[in-house]
Amino acid sequence: MRRPRRDRRCAASPPGHRRGRSRVAGQCEGAMWAATAYRRAGVGRFPRAASAATLSQVLQPRRDPAPPPARTSTPSPLVAPALPTAVAPYPRPSSVVFPPRGSLAPSVSALPTPTATPTPTPAVAVTMSGLGFLGGGMMAEAILRGLLAKSIVKPADVYVSEPYPPRQEVMRGLGVHVVDGADVIRSASTVFVAVKPDVVPSLLASLSPALVDSPSTLLVSIAAGVTLATLRGAVPPSARVARVMPNTPCLVGATAAAFSLEAGSPSADDDATLVTTLFSAVGLAVQVPETQLDAVTGLSGSGPAYVYTFIEALADGGVLNGLPRATARRLAAQLVYGSAKMVVEAEDVHPAELRNRVESPGGTTIAGSAALEAGGLRSAVIGAVSAATRRAKEMAAPPPPPRKE
């Protein structure tokens, strides 16, 4: 089947935006709008690659001629995310159902409701032939549900390989194609590597023929501790690789994700644009040197678990002091949500200053804060981030020897 011709509209124009020449020769107005939005969003400089011309090149259907499998539906343009506003209003988590591992598929109506978040006008019209996932576990599901909820991708354009039948059912329940790994590579130009870290090198090596047939595939690994050097050693030279550390709040559009790209890669700007575009749609995306990614894993990759423990402990404290369990849990969760929102919204105010505003002299809060210090909360949390960072480093297998082509 022939792949569709590339959409020749200015790829950076929001829908309904008047097309035309900008004051800067060679850029359309949409590209300039997108660049301005980027600056305002505080996500850094709009990548150099993000001119109208390069965006349409970066986010186009793959250029290689590999045909998609017979079951491929007609690829449809993927609507790009709105670039994040400086303060993203997070959807209420109560609308989200995240099934336990191995459970059967929830209904699609259980998806987070996109209407819960005011959606600014999309900045970039993304056209891709497909999005792939090698592994359909917890984190793949969180990313996928987040992207689906924001209408970044349509289920018919998503290809997942997953050997475990209950997880296949979950994925089918989302309306995506469950195919084998080689078909994922052949059908999708951007492929998340979402298997356990120790599986990554052998899985990628086994997909080498498909990767050779599909040059310029962008592999986006989310595996903890698996370095870019390991990824590079496992794939053909034509494949592009990126390493991302997201977290499960992708599911509710509130992830904290950091990513790194290979130094000196000729496609680095394009890949940064694409990865930023995808993860900005489901939260915060920042580019960091790869040497920082293990610390990111220890902090924000693993961090949701620490925060859930904190919420649980807060609720227990409420119950100990006479609150009904359900009331205590709701209050504890909203407390953490609201407090985090204030830190996010008041970036220039130190959290200690926000804390001081709650602690009335001789009042209740300072008594509680003193108890937290006596209990070692601060050092326990620092210790948790350090332990997880160390573990991420341990999990980094030595990269395989360079491939002989």
Ligand SMILES: NC(=O)C1=CN([C@@H]2O[C@H](COP(=O)(O)OP(=O)(O)OC[C@H]3O[C@@H](n4cnc5c(N)ncnc54)[C@H](O)[C@@H]3O)[C@@H](O)[C@H]2O)C=CC1
């Ligand atoms: N769970 C989390 O909060 C986060 C996880 N990660 C990373 O995401 C990756 C996946 O983690 P989880 O989703 O938690 O694990 P998971 O165990 O839920 O998912 C992994 C999936 O891969 C499947 N799988 C195994 N071999 C496969 C193969 N050869 N081909 C295709 N699929 C295969 C498994 O059946 C399983 O469903 C890991 O590398 C982890 O480090 C990164 C950030 C956060």
Ligand SMILES: O=C(O)[C@@H]1CCC=N1
């Ligand atoms: O626990 C883990 O290994 C994964 C990586 C970051 C969060 N979960």
